[in-house]
Amino acid sequence: MEEKELVLQSIQGNEDAFGLLVNKYKNKVFNMAYGMTHNRETADDLSQEVFIKAYKALPKFKFKSQFGTWLYQITTNHIRDYLRKEGKVKQYSLEEMQELPSPDKNHTHTIEKKHIDKKRKEIVHNAIRSLPEKHRIILVLRDIQGYSYDDIAKILKISPGTVDSRLFRARRSLRKKISPFLNQIGGNHAMP
C-alpha cells in the first residue's frame, strides 16, 4: 500500500495503517531523539510521544509535504521542547573529557581499538550535547542522520542558505570545544 493511502486510512482511524507508518519511521525518529539526547530510555519515550502527537495531529496534515518531512518537523519540535524543559545545556569540561583514555598508537589490539573508538564517539557526543539546541539539531540532522541540505531546510522551515551558515557555525563550535582535548592528546586524527 502506498504511503499516501496509509496516511488517509490513518486519518480515518485505521490504527493498523498507522502501525505500518510507525514501523517505517520509528528508527529514524528514534535516531533523531537519540542523537539529541544520547540516552536510549529518553529517546524511546520521546519517539513514542512523537508518534502519539502525530496521530492526534493527522487530521491537520494537508499533504503539502511528504509525510516523513511532516513527521520530522513534529520530532524536532518535540525534542526542542524537551530540551528547553530539561533546562540549561550542560557544559562538559575538559576534565570530564579527559576521564576518557586518549587514543594511543600502540593500542593495536582490536578490543582496545573498539574501546578507543567508543570513547572517541563519547567525546564528540558530549561536546555536541554542550552546544546550543539549534546547533545540536542541525548537526544531528546532517552529520548523524545524513539528511541533505534541502531536507533539513524543509524540516526546520528555514532557507538552504540558513542551513549552510548555521551548520558551518555549529561545526566550528563543536571543533572549538574538542580542540583543547585534541591538543593535549596530540597526534594526527585522520579518519580511519
Add this chain to the structure above:
Amino acid sequence: MRCRKAERLIQRSFDGLLKPNEQKELDAHLLKCPACRKMLSEYNYIFGALREEPLAESKPLFWERLKPHLKETYPFDAWPLWKQWGMRAIPISLLVIIVLAVTALFILPQPNGELSQSAFLLQNQNPFKDSLPLLEADKSDNPNMMLIFTAMDDKSNQRRYFP
C-alpha cells in the same frame, strides 16, 4: 585564501560539495598553513566519530507499546500554554496599556471645566444660570434698598460743606 574560507571549504569537502577548483585552492592553502592542517585533522576526528556510527534501532515492541496510548485523551493542561504565552503577554499587555493611555491623553479632546461666555452664548445658554436664584431672591428687597440709598444721599447733601 583566508583561514575562515579554508575552514568553510574543509567542511564542504566532508559533505562532498567541493568543486575541483575549490579543492585545488584548499590544497594550496593547506600546504602553507599549519593552523588549517591542524583544523583539518580536528574535523577528521569529529566526522570520523559521527559518520562511522551505525544508526541505533528503536527498542523492541515499539508499536505494541505505542498502540494502547493512541486513543488516550489527556486532560487539557493550561500551564504549558500559560508558561509559553502568558509570561510574554504580561509585558506586552502593559506596553499596550501605556501606549493607549498616552495616545488617549494626546488625541482625545479634553473636557473644558470653565466655558467662556461666548461658548455659553453659542450653546444658547445663560451664563448666569447659577446666580439667577440669588438675583431673584434679592428683587423683593430692592424697594427698601432704594429707600435706604436715597436717604443716605439726602444726609450726605445736608452734611455737605458750603463755605
